[in-house]
Amino acid sequence: MKAPDSLTDGVVTLRKVRESDRAVVLSTMADPVVRRWLNMPASPRNSDFDSMMRVIRAGFASGDRLDYCVTAPPDDVSLGAVIASRRHRDNYELAYLARPEGRGRGLMTRGVRLVCDWLFEAGVGRIEIRTHPGNEPSQRVAERAGFQREGVERRSIWLHNNREDAIVWSLLPDDPR
DSSP, rough: OOOOOOOOSSOOOOEOOGGGGHHHHHHHHHHHHHHHOOOOOSSSHEEEEHHHHHHHHHHOOOOOOOOEEEEEETTOOOEEEEEEEEEEGGGGEEEEEOOOOGGTHHHHHHHHHHHHHHHHHOOOOOOEEEEEOOHHHHHHHHTTTTOEEEEEEEEEEETEEEEEEEEEEOOOTTSSS
């Protein structure tokens, strides 16, 4: 599957991560809220950004992982990210994060919707999100984007070297959104 370099709805633009995003991405990795819910390095370094860029390039080349920065034009500064990863049976799973300037503005919901619309147009039959039971803002994004809560997977995700429960959310092409 050949993914587009960018997607937009006129309010948000999703684009590939660039070298010029290095400082903002490293700052986002170090944000306490992002670190609470995602496995980020304790003290992000340039080598972490370099490693991430290798993963992003390989993911776009294979179509197995698509990492997009979320921006709000006319500014081209990354406010967060939406990542779509291919899973078993050609389903995709989304993850998303926002730096402080990108929170509470509906931008992540819009970004999630853009990626979902593109994936469904490309023929994907199911998209999933997994949220930690304590991460209410992430759950609200899933709900606002039209995802349906399916239930709790017990100890199904790794977070800070511990197995944790995850709420599973799904979206199908014909679901209302």
